[in-house]
Amino acid sequence: MVQGTTSDAGKSTLVAGLCRVFARKHRKVAPFKPQNMALNSAVTPCGGEIGRAQALQAVAAKVPLDTDFNPILLKPNSDTGAQVIIHGKAISNMEATKYHDYKKVAMQAVLQSHTRLMTSFDMIMVEGAGSPAEINLRENDIANMGFATEVHCPVIIIADIDKGGVFAHLVGTLMLLSEQEQSLVKGFVINRFRGDLSLLQSGLDWLEARTGKPVLGVLPYLHALNLDAEDAVAMDNVVEEKQLTIAVLLFPHISNHTDFDALRLHPNVDLRYIRHTQQIGNVDLIILPGSKNVISDLAFLQSETWSQEIKRHLRYGGKVLGVCGGLQMLGESISDPLGIESSVTEIQGLGLAQFKTVLTADKVLTQVSGKCHLDDEKVSISGYEIHCGYSTGPAMCQPLLSFTDHPNGYEHDGFISDDNQMAGTYLHGLFDSACAAQSILGWASNGQLQNTMFDLNTHREAQLERLADVCEQYLDIPKITAITYGQ
Template identity: 85%
Template sequence: MKTLMVQGTTSDAGKSTLVAGLCRVFARKNYKVAPFKPQNMALNSAVTPCGGEIGRAQALQAVAANVALDTDFNPILLKPNSDTGAQVIIHGKAISNMEAAKYHDYKKVAMEAVLQSHGRLVNAYDMIMVEGAGSPAEINLRENDIANMGFATQVNCPVIIIADIDKGGVFAHLVGTLMLLSEEEQALVKGFVINRFRGDIGLLQSGLDWLEERTGKPVLGVLPYLHSLNLDAEDAVAMDNVLEDKQLSVAVLLLPHISNHTDFDVLRLHPNVDLRYVRHTQSIGSVDLIIIPGSKNVISDFTFVQSQTWSAEIKRHLRYGGKVLGVCGGLQMLGKSISDPLGVESSVQHITTLGLVDFTTQLSAQKTLTQVSGSCKLDDNDVAIAGYEIHCGQSHGPAMARPFLYFSAHPNGTEQDGFICDDNQIAGTYLHGLFDNTEAASAILRWASEGHLDNDMFDLNKHRETQLERLADVCEQYLDITKITAITCGE
């Protein structure tokens, strides 16, 4: 018994964060730890060294555990492409698009993939820290469940339930969740964690005593509200970084199916960048740089762009000398058209796009998934750049004769990516994570600001490490790590 599962009373209760914290705590104690999430639903993903795709939360947890990314950390990834359907990714590779009802029946097959991955991790690691999804008490989702108690009962692993006290009703959440579980499932629950507490812990003690007496389960800790904890977000777009004394203003279009918005975390945290997301019905306004981000359903999202005032505003922005950057799906929208003859993402087979750059895009069934490195040339110097690609489209046209970057090596033999227009105002790339490298981010921001931005770059990797260490310190201070270790190891 070396698998511990963290389930939550609600979405955003703190499951991802607690698993990341425990991964770092046990890694610091020299355990070889693996994160694991049987089934994840998210549009933010990461690419593994072997060319697979996993959820962003498991990528962060792998960093916390000091281990390389592995598709076994997240065997089932669902990427929504409509209100009722999603792309189904198993062991890092997309197998098909499914409507919710069809996937519900498919879960029995998906469970086999989950158990295969877990079995491999058990043989390779000292501990496996598992993250559940949503809540185990969703009555309508319990049949054929693979994300919460369905998995826990299959492998007979202990479970911790975490609840967010900041939402209110924490004792009702915990007791209610426990009571909605079967006797077998309740027996697997070994304790509770309360998250995001503010104030005097003494005022909470009577409630903790009641909870333990009422349920017969121990409270394993009360985690404080961690102000300014900035870690890679899995779903929700993080808050804007709006500065009064700004050197560069950036607007990111908040598309309905925006993917990998963590690309812009560096800009959000940069001390000299005013970053904001432009939402439905909002105008872009006066900015230095407009970014059109990635999209899981690019044709649908471009239709949304057309329904706003954004197309006209982008063209006016360019007339006044502003810069525009398209990333992945955003790159595709800048061209003349997008075709989807096989229905990879949409039932619409062809759409005319912004037409700002001379190229066209066609979506194909084969998804490009790879980690890449190379150099970009936005000024007189070649700047090292690295990131990852997740896309189905291939773009071709005269604009690609002046590429955004040159690959040092690419698994597909591709030598270059994207474009920079001759007037130096518009650039596009398929590369995600392009701002994560400080030197590359600095070069892109110099391009966007015409060289007026102070060369005071934000180091995201260093920041992430600082935040993970802070999280682990808090976990060690406020959780009963000795008891959690004993629970995990079956003692």
């Protein structure tokens, strides 16, 4: 199990790297995160929902996605509450205090998944959450040492030296653990080191002498390592020759923003995330992304200058794309009669397309494929759906997508406006396929974008191979292997 001294210490990345290292050694390895809190998620082949990091780790391990890889997923929908997803299915919304009491039940789901994985895989690479030394969260813990002690899982602690204070982080974290928990810690990994390693050696020697735990490796700072983000929005942009400028509105509850990684990394696209109080400015395409609380985020959009800017953008011939919650916002209204997301039962939409949306208790969770209708070629497209509710109205008579063998029997999705300036879809991952992305970007640029293809899946594979190479070079893989097998 990889635990971190802090959030963003490198747990997800290290687990992904180790999954690929051992997959290359022909070990059947599974990623596992007992409890994850994130708004980025993925859909498994069986129609379950797991954290995006575990989906990436499954790709690294070269195994199909499985809900057992992330048995508990929490998707925040307010500052104090979240939707609770167990074994891939949403069971309810809970406030933090209520969920704290629910953890005993959640632990049973965690242990069930762990047991199933133990019977099917040679190795399990477990990722902790946050820090194991959060004193206020120790009771009924299922995410870190609570799980590790329950199944007697050996632990590696990783710390980020780039933030400073790495020795205090490691020693302090270890000292705040119980004796039993300390005995499970088998070593440390230091992450994101820059400079001459010989200058760090005296500190490493002191750390090992002080704690009696070995340093299993020092990973260098990997510049331009682009992998799917678990939660934080990746803002860095890769532009070699700008041909198209795209603005994505950054909602407070934005979800599945990994939809736009392919755009952020495209060499001819300038992708901009527009924050609170910022103006959209002069762009070619405005994207309204997905949202975990669409009514709240629509109210937020309307409180900014964005709604006026979107309408002006359309008057001047610009393009607008709505994805999932962003699609719903483009319509005439959004109703929530069952209180799925909030106490607000209805809100007026932007009114840019003739359809209405009603949120429902049942969540659509599917992997789908079909054709995109933005050009005459109708290129193939694939992705996944994660949404509550349905949208109906005249605008939907001119759909953006048509499906082949949709699990729920749907034939079409989304809309294209009569003037060809707006489109909307419930489909996530629509830019991941190079051909589909090229078609959508061609539409957004009115055919001006040159035939430059960017394949996110190929890029992801190259990044995972690079990460595994670095892990093999800088980590004591034989020692980590021995630790994994309890030697």
